[in-house]
Amino acid sequence: MKKNWLSSIVLWALGLIFFLPLYWLFVSSLKSDSEITRFPPTFWPEHLEWSNYPEIWEALKFGTTFMNSMIVTISTTALIVIFTSMAGYAFAKKQFFGKNVLFIALIATMTVPPTVLLLPLYFIITKMGIYDSLISLIVPFSVTVFGIFFTKQYIDDVPTEMLEAARIDGSGEFRLFYQIVLPLIKPAIITLIIVEFVHNWNSFTMPLVLLQSEDKFTIPLRLALLAQESIAIPWSRILAANVLSLIPVLILFLSVQKQFVKGLMAGAVKG
Secondary structure, eight states, X not given: OHHHHHHHHHXXXXXXXXXXXXXXXXXXXXXXXXXXXXXXXXXXXXXXXXXXXXXXXXXXXXXXXXXXXXXXXXXXXXXXXXXXXXXXXXXXXXXXXXXXXXXXXXXXGGGSOGGGGHHHHHHHHHHHTOTTSGGGGTGGGSOOHHHHHHHHHHHTTSOHHHHHHHHHTTOOHXXXXXXXXXXXXXXXXXXXXXXXXXXXXXXXXXXXXXXXXGGGXXXXXXXXXXXXXXXXXXXXXXXXXXXXXXXXXXXXXXXXXXXHHHXXXXXXXXX
């Protein structure tokens, strides 16, 4: 009983530590700029500045900016899940010439800093005629080496005998992949969706390099430019915008967390 109480106290303490930044973000978004920078800080606003939200909505043209981020993030995440899981299946269960060498070469590219690829990527996208469009943030990033490696590790554990039995019953490769492999690697798919959604939602460098028109800007790019527009940084409005930008990520996580936990538990007990 004492051990259970100790575990509960530790878990509650860890939960409060991780919750504190979110609480501080929300509370600060309701303060004035002068109160945010005050020392010692206040743990609750002296006056609730609800006007920060409509002001930042107008300043960032948040409706258009939000839709741009959603289009880029959802499209890129969906393509990554589809293409990387198919590639992971090929590397895990197919035999072809140079498979191991190609896989090692792909893994080696993960050591290359992304900034090294900015200039070549810029020239390629310009030559393709998709510069300053949302497509330039979707198509080049529709496959990730991390996704291929991650899904391959799960597909390696899928029994080959089960796949051979499905082939004997007349299943084609696409049907076998979508009806057998994907349901068995559901924990990997859900985890990959969360990771890639958050990564693309918070992407700043690529939109900065590949976008020029303000009507195509994403949320992180708009926020960065807002902080540079004036000498005094409008912290209250920036924090309000951060609260708004957190909503889709929180909705995604809360909507799939049950399936995520169930999938992990199922994967933990499989023999």
